[in-house]
Amino acid sequence: MGKAARKKNKAPKVRDVFVAQPFEGLAFEPELIALREFVPSATAKLPLKDGDREVTLATVLPGAAAAFVRTDERVFVGLQVQTRSSDISRDLGRSLKWALDAKPGDVLSVPDTTSAPAEGERLQDLLVTDAELDVTLHDNFDWWLPEDTEAEGDVKLSLDRANEAIMPTERLGAGSYWVLAGEKAHLRWVRPEPENALLQALARLSAAGELNLGDGSRYAGSFRAHGLLVPVWDLDPEAHAREWAEPAKQLGVRLEEALASLDSEPLNAAERRARDGLIGRQLTIR
Incomplete structure (x- = not known):
């Protein structure tokens, strides 16, 4: 393959610009930062602009997953995740969009941090920006599981470790x-x-x-x-x-x-x- 052909087939380089204030424009910006940075176990219903599916924002999910759908069909998006891009709002928006199409039992281990930026995928595009966030604090992570579900094996070990690490908040x-x-x-x-x-x-x-x-x-x-x-x-x-x-x-x-x-x-x-x-x-x- 000649030099010109290699240049033509080369994927365009994506310029990933760091966003220093990723939640700017959201009325609940301070709440999002607190939940991401230092609140151990908390959940809140996300105020979606479109659709009737309920999505719960969570401080952290099992394995620090980006999103998952419980077997009872409840949808969760996690704030405290394993990796991030230059724009956390975009990461979360992508995780949210994934979760809206996911099925019970599906897990998104890490957010999409590599795709080229596109319009309409940040939290500011997907949420009601002037809404309030009704935060519920938990003294454990039992909400990871549907009600009346008993944790067993590795799941129980993971849940016990997470519960032991919680600081009263x-x-x-x-x-x-x-x-x-x-x-x-x-x-x-x-x-x-x-x-x-x-x-x-x-x-x-x-x-x-x-x-x-x-x-x-x-x-x-x-x-x-x-x-x-x-x-x-x-x-x-x-x-x-x-x-x-x-x-x-x-x-x-x-x-x-x-x-x-x-x-x-x-x-x-x-x-x-x-x-x-x-x-x-x-x-x-x-």
Whole structure:
């Protein structure tokens, strides 16, 4: 085969552009990030634009599968998967489209991360973008199986291992979760605001001594996840999650007020120093 023929038969190279904020435009963007990054066992019904088949979004499926259909015909799409492309929204959209055509017992082990991008396959194309996500937390992974089904053999071993790894978790609000991680408790709060504005608001509260949830709490730092900033607070592990619900709500009010004040009141010197300190407190969550 000549050089010209080889060039003609060569598949076109696909330019895969990294999407830093894959869930942008979805009202429940913070919730998706929380469920993908640190919530252990949770499910939510996906608000589909078209079709009448019910699909359940899940934090993680058996074997970290991308999607599967249970034997009772319930359809699940998983967020915490084994591999990803440059656009997680596209990966999930493809898994969703696969699941809508799948049959009971079918499993999609990994999402399609290699096909060339096409129109209409991202979550923003397939879901009602302004809907809310009604999240249900579970203290185990028994929902992997249909009701009245007994786990046996390898399935039971996998289920037992997954259940043992769950850390107690409670939802305090949209994108806001209390978690008991061993001897420590934390509040992780995925915020929808642009990072620069959020850091300024946090700095304003910090300079005023209002960046905590009361006694037994302290601001620990923040980490970035899929284009949004996630502030983290250390909490007294002896206190129950419900004891932090009202303090978290009040902190949210103070934060909204601080964000609203930024247009008319630039940061003063003390607040700028506080912002510089917050920028230096980046965390790595494993």
